[in-house]
Amino acid sequence: MPPTPTTPPEPGEAPIRDRGDACPGALRLHAAADGFLARLRLPAGRVTARQIVVLADAAETLGDGSLSVTSRGNAELRGLGDDCGARLAALLADAGLLPSPTHERVRNIVASPAAGLDGLGHADVQLWARALDSALCAEPRAAALSGRFLFVLDDGRGDVAGLGGDVTLIAAPDGTALLRAGSRTFRLPAADAVPAALACALAFLDAAEAAGTGAWRPRELPPEHLPEWAGALARAAITAEPVPSLPHPSAPPPAPGPLGDHALHVLAPLGRLTAAQLRALGEGAAEARLTPWRGVVVVGAPGDRLPDLPALAAHGLITDPADPGAGVTACTGTPGCAKSLADVRADAARAPGGPLPVHYSGCERRCGHPHGTRIEVTARDSDTYLLDGAPVPRTALAEAVAAARKRSMES
Template sequence: MLAAMPPVPTPKPAPGAPRVRERGDACPGALRLHSADDGHLARLRLPAGRLTARQVGVLADAAEALGDGRISVTSRGNAELRGLADGCGAELAALLAEAGLLPSATHERVRNIVASPAAGLDGLGAADVQLWARELDERLCAAPWAAALSGRFLFVLDDGRGDVTGLGGDVTLVAVDPRTALLHLGGRAVRVAAADAPRAALAAARVFLSAARAAGTGAWRVRELPEDAGLDVRDVRDVRDVRDMRVGRDGQVERGGRDAREALVAEEVPEPVLPQGPPPAPGPLGPAALHVLAPLGRLTAAQLLALLPADEVRLTPWRGAVVVGAGPDRTSALDAAGLITRPDSPWAGVSACTGRPGCAKSLADVRADAVPGRPGLPVHYSGCERRCGHPHGDWVDVLAAPGGGYLVDGAPVPRTDLAPAVTTARTAPRTTR
């Protein structure tokens, strides 16, 4: 279980045909490591990006003792450790488990929960969805059948400001007011009580698994289901108690022996629209929190520790962290640690994949070639056409080209001319991809 797993190639479907998955996904986890050119990689799921102060210290220690001394923040607010040596899997798992970062060995890769990082801090959201995230995580880990979800299946919990609704969630919850939430699944939505929101989200995941099983295509995500798969968000009203579902030996969801039901009131909403809002800018969030960004999405162990003291730290989908319990007086110290603390920083919104030498597929050392520029649209540097870790929504695509140089939104640019080309692309009007 702790061995590094090679990547599994995924054949592309014929035009117009549904994607067929013949095996489970190969996403790395904390227990299933991925082999890369710079060593092994572990991806640690952090529901809502949340870390206690003690867990921050453990993660920094693990990066220095077992890895390359850095922590990558993913586009889902998770953490990755790179440069891990052969045979360190058991030691890493023990460290994480002792710190409460590995509550379920069977479910650790499916704990993909993103929640509005500023919820409950700045008074702008309709509900504190961070609390929903904790309950959903507990329910998810307690449901044996949920282990059948793909490591790519994503729950998104938005507090009404629309900052995370554009992240491509398979199941999306949006707070409408303190008492009400909208549950979105497959382009349709139902209205549920806020108190039922986490349970409804888990029920929606069961509806997806049932539809995927009936379709027989092995879909990992909602968007991979055939159009006639019969996915219907209204089926959450027929949710069974989580104890009544299990995963069989073939990996398929089966019903248990009990037939208890839980009532879930869910009213369909015609023509639902997801709210869309910007992510929080670097800087203060309310009176006692700060949002900072990691340079190119990667923190050194020292930079991670510089976030302390804190009541908690929330890693964000924008490759940064919300430091809860930190006032504006901490800004100078975090800036001195090399973190991005201001929206006008030339490095704000700049991210990159691993690139060379860590990734064998990369055509360039994109992290070394990345340049700052006048703030504007997010910009992502990619070493190959997979564009790993790119932002969602509208962004500037800087892609390494064969033979040297880059393509900036498709236009060839010599490496020496990247700075003006990227600045122009970040500030030029455009339509959403």
């Protein structure tokens, strides 16, 4: 859910918040129109084969039978009953999906999903993600971070560097790491990447406490209370060289299909995976990585065969870049969200595919929209959408979206 400041700021001013963020978690459930919602933080989107089965069972026995993949590669269970919180927590804890009850909402770590699999990139940042998760959970103060604070770890290919991280690490070809925090960029030894990210997160907490505005993310801090990033790194005994803030590397997400010799990438239609689809993905897998593009990278177990792409397609998963559902995302819409003005998922399911992402939103909050260039389709009421600011009748929406995608390709 987008942040809603308690006191709206004047133009150019930082927001003032007099409450903590209301982001749902695995233990803090959110009441929605279709039941309760749990959001499970999965650092780097990683789940083991056993955990995939556990999530499928949870979706089937406690929720609506599906799991949603978020734009941060996390997972959501919807349609939960109001009395299942303890059962869900016990199930997740037993599966190793709840390593720290006090820190479960702050484990927001996105990492290049194909790192270490296809020969691209300059470091296996999936390993950084695991180390950062352990460091966060071991630091008591880190529990004070907002559930919206985001760490981004890019292996140098540029697939996730532009996802709006509050602290971003980018692996460099010379074996160092670039760290972006606020408007500052530093070069540091790759071995210090994880301690540096934690030091910057704690520096933000210091600055937020001094500001007293209840900021959830560094971009919300008043200019006079920005963190002392360089000082925080120095106090953590990290040698960090300030460098110019260069444009971050940028690359498209991997296309559906094989990734190297032992992995493959599929997309979840409109970001939803049924329990049956989850089980199909887990067969023969060592692990799976949920992606910020609402997909899944499946990593094969040693000696086992990967799931067959045609078989996964038969389960309704998107395995072909030319599939009409590739690049089409949507918020929950009606009837699941009381704020939505339309059944955007039903309308998005009829959308044509194409190279430019299209996001359907049920209201002006535009929940779950992808980062980067996209076509925004926003419901104005149950029969009308706004496309590029112009009203379009629902009955003409598919044709209008196809025309907008064609114009974007020609421009």
